[in-house]
Amino acid sequence: MTTKILKLSLPLFICFVCVGFLHAQSYPVINKNVYAIYCDNISGATLDDNDSGPNRIRWMPWTDWNGYLAISEIENEPFEGKYCFRFTRPPENAWGGGGFNFTGPSGAYRNMSSYYDGAIEFWVRTTDKNNAVTANYEVGVQFTPGVEEFFTLVSLNFISTEPGWQKMYIPLTSPRFDTVKLSSVSASFVIKHDPFSCPIDIDAIVWKKPNLASGQNFSANIKNRSGGASVSSITWSNPAVGSGWQTSDQYIELYLDSDDFVNNNWSVRLYVNNGTGAGGDGYTGSLTTSTVAGLVSSSSDTILPMRFRVIDKDLDAPGEVLFVNENWMYPYWAQMRDENHFDSADELTVWDSRQGFHWNFYRDGLDDDGYPISYYGDLKNDKVLRIYFLADFTDARYGREYRTNTITLECLNE
Numbered sequence: 001m002t003t004k005i006l007k008l009s010l011p012l013f014i015c016f017v018c019v020g021f022l023h024a025q026s027y028p029v030i031n032k033n034v035y036a037i038y039c040d041n042i043s044g045a046t047l048d049d050n051d052s053g054p055n056r057i058r059w060m061p062w063t064d065w066n067g068y069l070a071i072s073e074i075e076n077e078p079f080e081g082k083y084c085f086r087f088t089r090p091p092e093n094a095w096g097g098g099g100f101n102f103t104g105p106s107g108a109y110r111n112m113s114s115y116y117d118g119a120i121e122f123w124v125r126t127t128d129k130n131n132a133v134t135a136n137y138e139v140g141v142q143f144t145p146g147v148e149e150f151f152t153l154v155s156l157n158f159i160s161t162e163p164g165w166q167k168m169y170i171p172l173t174s175p176r177f178d179t180v181k182l183s184s185v186s187a188s189f190v191i192k193h194d195p196f197s198c199p200i201d202i203d204a205i206v207w208k209k210p211n212l213a214s215g216q217n218f219s220a221n222i223k224n225r226s227g228g229a230s231v232s233s234i235t236w237s238n239p240a241v242g243s244g245w246q247t248s249d250q251y252i253e254l255y256l257d258s259d260d261f262v263n264n265n266w267s268v269r270l271y272v273n274n275g276t277g278a279g280g281d282g283y284t285g286s287l288t289t290s291t292v293a294g295l296v297s298s299s300s301d302t303i304l305p306m307r308f309r310v311i312d313k314d315l316d317a318p319g320e321v322l323f324v325n326e327n328w329m330y331p332y333w334a335q336m337r338d339e340n341h342f343d344s345a346d347e348l349t350v351w352d353s354r355q356g357f358h359w360n361f362y363r364d365g366l367d368d369d370g371y372p373i374s375y376y377g378d379l380k381n382d383k384v385l386r387i388y389f390l391a392d393f394t395d396a397r398y399g400r401e402y403r404t405n406t407i408t409l410e411c412l413n414e
Contacts, residue, residue, distance in 0.1 A: 031114050033258065036205070043255060057188065069192070081376075121168070123166065138150040138153070143181050217255070225249060281403070282296060306389060306392075312379045
């Protein structure tokens, strides 16, 4: 296993004092290194029926062939994240198809020319390994309705008798593609079937630029909840001594736009070091697996407990619930853990390539082995992951500073 550690110096502290136009392009430009069309982890398009926003797409069936292609999201062991798509022909032997169309401004076209010489990558799985005609499905890109470039799955080296997930590439190269065509894409992924195709599953559809360096563009930034400006530390705005659980003024935004993380097994962990070792916060009390972690007092003898929540939306948006009370189930806030004292690695994991982001660490109920059930979610909203923080000021005292020198975000890539 290769461990890539992103150790961010993200100080958290509070001190109490004794006082009460587009350029020359016709359409919006998409320019990420790896742009997700349907992927639970990679940043990119958001699949919904909203007509606004530069990265909104919707599924549009083609019904002018006297047929259709039924689709559904399923949780049956997807390649990554929580869901994959199942494509199914109608009961009658009719032709059909559809695609993921861009929505919103500029006639619902996007300029994807920066991906010329790159590829569209996706994973496909047959639901019937004995049905060889699955390979007759065709996939591709639409530039204007009725103008597409299609590739059969068999031409992309799909093996119809293989039951597992298979990686496919659509090369965005000459003579099928050029920068002029790619500057006006209306459907970023299209699929059609002949009358005899059986159901197939597709997952992790991404556009990738050519010649990408591995491991690039996995980032974490501290941002103010109010206004969204980037800052260098996480703080609390003078909460009253004894005021209980309070939300920090900032959150951490995690962003993934990297070729290296599309295919591999990886995870991101979050923890602090409250102990007295190298880089620790100097806490002199006993640290065990049951000891809370968080903000250490300037006297080194007290820790103000911290909790955090991982979510793919802005919790300050109208209608969202930032924090209710100490009922951690709704919304769920996980207990901060010390680097050297935790019960399992699962307690530290905030993001996992094969499951999605860890939105609920424990729920009422146990699995078949008697362990608490953890829940992971798919990155759907604005395709950016956020971590919000709470601290408990019940035992805070005047005249003391409470801080944690660093939060470590550790990315393990296998």
